[in-house]
Amino acid sequence: MDDTLARLPDAFSGKTVLVLGDVMLDRFVYGAVDRISPEAPVAVIAIERETTMLGGAGNVARNVAALGGKAVLAGLIGDDDAGRAVQALVEREPGLESALAVDPNRRTTEKTRYVAASHQMLRADREDRHPADPSLVLAAFEKALASADVVVLSDYAKGVLTPEVLAAAIAAARAAGKPVIVDPKSRDLSRYDGATVIKPNRREAAEATGVTGAGDEAAEAAGEAILSAAPNLSAALVTRGAAGMTLSRRGAAHVHLPASALEVFDVSGAGDTVAATLALSLAAGADLAAAARLANAAAGLVVGKLGTDVVTAGELKAVLTGAHGDPGQEKIAARERMLEIVAGWRARGLKVGFTNGCFDLLHPGHVSLLAQAKGACDRLVLGLNTDASVQRLKGPTRPVQKEDARAAVLASLSAVDLVTLFDEDTPLELITAIKPDVLVKGADYTVETVVGSDVVLANGGRVVLADLKAGQSTTALIARANTP
Structure with missing residues (x-):
């Protein structure tokens, strides 16, 4: 890595990322199972403890804060216990600020996982997936936009990022000169036209374009198909797991970035780390190629972490400068x-x-x-x-x-x-x-x-x-x- 790239994490401090998307409450319920119900052939779990954390767009915001930036989280929650739990988690996290709107007619998206003896027995989702009221979503977004350096649209197909919201948010950000990064869920990538860069994983890119295959040529073809589907999109960054990433830009050669992880412990949350690092890198003045290289390094670091899904600017800089020391530590x-x-x-x-x-x-x-x-x-x-x-x-x-x-x-x-x-x-x-x-x-x-x-x-x-x-x-x- 060159010195310019290694200095980028120092510039994350003071940068603000506005994250708009589907905010969720992830709840984990742990217990023991030692009998079968007499009422039906199902296990009975004796609940012992529960934990909660921010999920969906909230995890992108957590990654921004961990990297030293400020994250403003926009989206919708309901007037319910889960919504209040989300607000409390945001207020408790250093570096996070809430721009969440409350919709009393909509429940907060909540995923509850029941775990016994380390096995996930059941996941129960509470959610409303119908299209949200655009006025509620956009009012909070537009109020927070002025103070933001860059925008991340985190789409989990829960109804917040409707075509109307996407078009208005992208247009407002572009008019304000703010880069827009999209983490997509829809197969119709034209919905995100006008954004700066879209970041699908290999599966999402294949579903949207019909281009399959794990090699570099397939990644290039998928990138070109994405840019063709959205003529005002500047770039596509396809994340490819163990094969790394491929950056496709208009009028430029494709850039293939090999995976940098020495050992993979956990891939959960890596995509959110990539989105957060891309956002802060662009906010700090990096071009797309440099931002992608830094995001690739962050992804390699986070999948090598144990049971966590964020990295810090200090950890990222240490990896870039070769000063990270013994990985066993x-x-x-x-x-x-x-x-x-x-x-x-x-x-x-x-x-x-x-x-x-x-x-x-x-x-x-x-x-x-x-x-x-x-x-x-x-x-x-x-x-x-x-x-x-x-x-x-x-x-x-x-x-x-x-x-x-x-x-x-x-x-x-x-x-x-x-x-x-x-x-x-x-x-x-x-x-x-x-x-x-x-x-x-x-x-x-x-x-x-x-x-x-x-x-x-x-x-x-x-x-x-x-x-x-x-x-x-x-x-x-x-x-x-x-x-x-």
């Missing part, structure tokens, strides 16, 4: 952050495993145990005793390696998805907080003697006793090292 998290990541995994239906230990001198027995633990789950959290905890358990001469070094070594292993330190003598508090689906310890324990087994079993999880490699022990290693 992303796997080391304090308890609060760890719980956020685990919640993100569970929201996506992943099975969470847990094991723990001092791991003072890593040996083949440790590697085998961790491989078996990862084989029993989708994501493995490792609870690591702090130095003070190890000393209380093992004596004043231990640990041989300090906690930072032990955590770094463990985080470098592919079997380990997350490392978190605990200072207590046992990991019971940590296990109670995580409620893992799978708890793994060595076969020198019994299920009854594994700390936290009662918590896991009561929550519908299971305990796995991993086979041990004979003759492998940290204590034995230290003794041999000290033998003259």
